[in-house]
Amino acid sequence: MAETALVIDNVDKIYRSRRKAPVHAVKSLSMAIAKGEIVALLGSSGCGKTSTLRMIAGFEEVSTGGISLAGRRIEQLAPARRNVAMAFEGYSLYPPLTVRDNIAFALKSSNTPAPQIAKAVEEIARLVEIEAILDRYPSSISGGQQQRASLARALVRRADLYLLDEPMGQLEPQLRSVLRGRLKNLLVERGMTSIFVTHDQTEANALADRIAVMEGGVLQQFANQKELKDRPANLFVATFIGEPPMNVFDAAVENGERVRFAIANGPALDFAAAEVPEPVRNAIGRRGRAVIGIRPHSVRLGTGDHQARIVSNQWLGDQSHLAMDVAGKLMVAVSHAPVAAKAGETLRYQIGVQSLHVFDAETGAALSHGTEAA
Numbered sequence: 518m519a520e521t522a523l524v525i526d527n528v529d530k531i532y533r534s535r536r537k538a539p540v541h542a543v544k545s546l547s548m549a550i551a552k553g554e555i556v557a558l559l560g561s562s563g564c565g566k567t568s569t570l571r572m573i574a575g576f577e578e579v580s581t582g583g584i585s586l587a588g589r590r591i592e593q594l595a596p597a598r599r600n601v602a603m604a605f606e607g608y609s610l611y612p613p614l615t616v617r618d619n620i621a622f623a624l625k626s627s628n629t630p631a632p633q634i635a636k637a638v639e640e641i642a643r644l645v646e647i648e649a650i651l652d653r654y655p656s657s658i659s660g661g662q663q664q665r666a667s668l669a670r671a672l673v674r675r676a677d678l679y680l681l682d683e684p685m686g687q688l689e690p691q692l693r694s695v696l697r698g699r700l701k702n703l704l705v706e707r708g709m710t711s712i713f714v715t716h717d718q719t720e721a722n723a724l725a726d727r728i729a730v731m732e733g734g735v736l737q738q739f740a741n742q743k744e745l746k747d748r749p750a751n752l753f754v755a756t757f758i759g760e761p762p763m764n765v766f767d768a769a770v771e772n773g774e775r776v777r778f779a780i781a782n783g784p785a786l787d788f789a790a791a792e793v794p795e796p797v798r799n800a801i802g803r804r805g806r807a808v809i810g811i812r813p814h815s816v817r818l819g820t821g822d823h824q825a826r827i828v829s830n831q832w833l834g835d836q837s838h839l840a841m842d843v844a845g846k847l848m849v850a851v852s853h854a855p856v857a858a859k860a861g862e863t864l865r866y867q868i869g870v871q872s873l874h875v876f877d878a879e880t881g882a883a884l885s886h887g888t889e890a891a
């Protein structure tokens with residue numbers, strides 16, 4: 518088993534101010550991160566990502582709970598004593614120092630020999646493409662360059678943990694994807710344990726070993742990309758991860774000789790019990806209602822018992838995206854072959870029991886997953 522680097526143990530963050538109602542920004546957060554692991558905190562705006570990062574860094578106090586890094590409790594320590602390197606928005610470069618001296622600062626205070634510092638600074642500057650501005654002052658460079666300088670300043674250090682808040686948020690898409698690749702190589706090569714905040718799924722997938730999906734201050738699931746897609750823990754993760762998102766419908770359920778999922782005011786997906794995997798039948802049990810989920814790639818088009826009106830049909834160069842009207846809701850289907858049918862026409866479709874995800878109608882918790890990879 519890999520050695521654990523960071524343990525977040527039942528941490529809560531409640532912001533209290535005199536005039537406003539308290540904000541419970543992070544709720545009972547527990548997670549353990551292995552040494553060398555790269556983790557993305559992913560979620561929509563206000564879900565608690567930055568609060569989590571700031572508590573680990575020491576810029577915010579935890580309201581309750583503990584944080585350990587490299588075997589030491591750190592939640593009471595000042596930021597500088599945590600041995601954490603960070604690139605944060607608002608954690609700006611020192612204006613009186615050149616970019617070079619900003620990057621070298623932590624190394625100088627650790628008594629690293631000068632030639633070694635110079636080499637390390639040059640190397641990291643090349644990686645983030647700021648060699649040309651090393652002798653400029655922060656006030657004379659662009660926002661994107663400042664962001665890269667601040668990233669370089671964090672990465673050049675030796676630390677037990679690297680915290681990166683939207684590290685490439687201000688960069689153009691092309692530079693972003695190049696830097697992403699280089700950043701990943703660096704982190705992996707040097708075994709740098711890191712957590713970065715993003716709201717971009719592509720970035721999370723490209724960089725992270727595991728992704729922590731947060732919503733409403735609650736960690737919804739902490740898993741790798743494939744697991745999040747194939748086995749989402751609940752409806753939130755199911756519909757948040759994946760592009761286009763999973764289709765979901767409320768359904769009345771029968772679980773007898775036949776297993777039926779009758780979509781309200783719509784078609785019933787009807788299977789012989791023998792076709793339905795036992796774990797699915799057990800998970801459904803006697804409940805009369807459930808939410809069913811189907812990934813757009815799992816809808817079979819042009820065949821099957823059901824038909825629906827096409828609302829739109831777009832060929833994206835390598836796949837067709839169809840929106841179809843199912844029970845007054847849009848069901849999105851993706852096909853890798855062009856589909857000739859036009860908007861307004863009807864098209865047959867089929868949904869195999871292997872591709873159905875089933876969720877509890879009340880809590881949204883996953884009951885069973887399709888076995889077919891989406």
Ligand SMILES: Nc1ncnc2c1ncn2[C@@H]1O[C@H](COP(=O)(O)OP(=O)(O)OP(=O)(O)O)[C@@H](O)[C@H]1O
Pocket residue numbers: 532533540541542560561562563564565566567568569716
């Ligand atoms: N200093 C503060 N005082 C009061 N409430 C705060 C403070 N900082 C954050 N919050 C609130 O806590 C919640 C979580 O905010 P946080 O910044 O952690 O979310 P986030 O997921 O990082 O969002 P974003 O992607 O927009 O940065 C939000 O409701 C936010 O308004």
